[in-house]
Amino acid sequence: MTALGTLRFGRQYTTTADGGHFLADDTLGIDGYVSPAAERMAVFAGTRDSFAHAQQTLRELCGWHLDDEVIRQLTHAAARRATAHRETRTDDERMARAPGDLEVAIDAGKVNTDTGWRDVKLAVFCRRKAGPPVGLDQWKDRTLPTPSVRAVVAAIEEASAFAGRVRAESDRLNVTTAADLTVLGDGAEWIWNLSAAVVPQAAGVLDAFHAIAHVADAVKAIGTEPSAAAERIATGRRALLGQGKVGIETWIADRFGELPAGADGEPLIGLAAYLLPHATRLEYASRLARGRSIGSGLVEGSITQFVNRRLKQTGAKWKVAHVGPLVELAALIDTPDWNTLWVAA
Incomplete structure (x- = not known):
């Protein structure tokens, strides 16, 4: 592998005949050359972590002093190339x-x-x-x-x-x-x-975790006593996952029936409005029975x-x-x- 000198001022680079890169900066001589293998490692490090941390990683693991700005340029160039040439995958x-x-x-x-x-x-x-x-x-x-x-x-x-x-x-x-x-x-x-x-x-x-979170938020918003809230949320979760649209609509109706006179049922109305467009996207039980994601x-x-x-x-x-x-x-x-x-x- 080509040895790398201290690259501290690189700002642009051009592709060499063998596929490597030469950094275009007057302060860099042949030490500005980045071989294809080195470029791959630099891009890997720059994609996984910050460019400054990638610089440190390459220095510790490889003994290279590759400037973080060079790593940034190489990484973004590789990203553009990967996106532009999806047909090669x-x-x-x-x-x-x-x-x-x-x-x-x-x-x-x-x-x-x-x-x-x-x-x-x-x-x-x-x-x-x-x-x-x-x-x-x-x-x-x-x-x-x-x-x-x-x-x-x-x-x-x-x-x-x-x-x-x-x-x-x-x-x-x-x-x-x-x-x-x-x-x-x-x-x-x-x-x-x-x-x-x-x-x-x-x-x-509809992502089940988001749907259940909305059920829990509605229970809390209607002022359910903490001692009863966990049970109400659990029954709502079972109704939603077990029976989908029919189950959760029945559960919401039951919660309305429990509201004291004059209580605000807006949280339950909001939950129903949230779920309404997703009526056909709540078939969780059948997917769980088939080992599918929900x-x-x-x-x-x-x-x-x-x-x-x-x-x-x-x-x-x-x-x-x-x-x-x-x-x-x-x-x-x-x-x-x-x-x-x-x-x-």
Whole structure:
């Protein structure tokens, strides 16, 4: 591997004949050369952690003194390349061959950008084998199989533009009209508008954790005594998971019947209004019996593990155009297409 000198002032680089990079700065001589293998390691470190921490990691593990600004430039360049050359990936073939049913989980997370705090929208496509069937008392403790293949699209943009991005990825993966596709998301209207426009034949599932949280909030808001609140929440959870629309509507009606004269039933009305658009997305019991997912944890995990941990570090402020590609690059690291990215570079 080519030895690296101290790179402290690099600001731009150009590609060399063998695929490496030479940093364009008058203060850098041949020591500004970054070999393909070194670039791959720098991008790996810069994707996983802050560029300053990546600089420290490379210094401690490899004895390199690669400037954090160089790591930043290399990482963003790799992210742009990965996003622009999706057609070189093999995940579409693996998606077709892999066992399990198709899922797409959709959500958004907050990122501080040069234009203020913005939503970065994510859609995670995957195939996942069914887990063991469970009842209403075991659903929180079960561990579903890890997806056998997944693909991620992300961007800071309006929902209509993101819908086009999701449709292009769905078409690339050949899942747009798949009979076994399920969309999972919370109650955000833009998610379900996108689903209806992009994959209208897909089944929909309202994230069970969000739905149950709304049940709990309604119980607390109507002033239920603490001693009775836990029981009311538990019966609401069982009604929702066990009987879906019919069960939760009956439970809400029973709570209205318990209100004292003149009490405000607005929290229960709000709960009913929240669930109304999702009447066909509450078939939890049948999915639990088939070992299927009932939550959008796959995409929420991506937000927690990458968007929140990596992009929300103290003082970090991102260019809008950099965020989506960097999220997508992070998703490649644990897949065979991470290696494809560097073989094709």
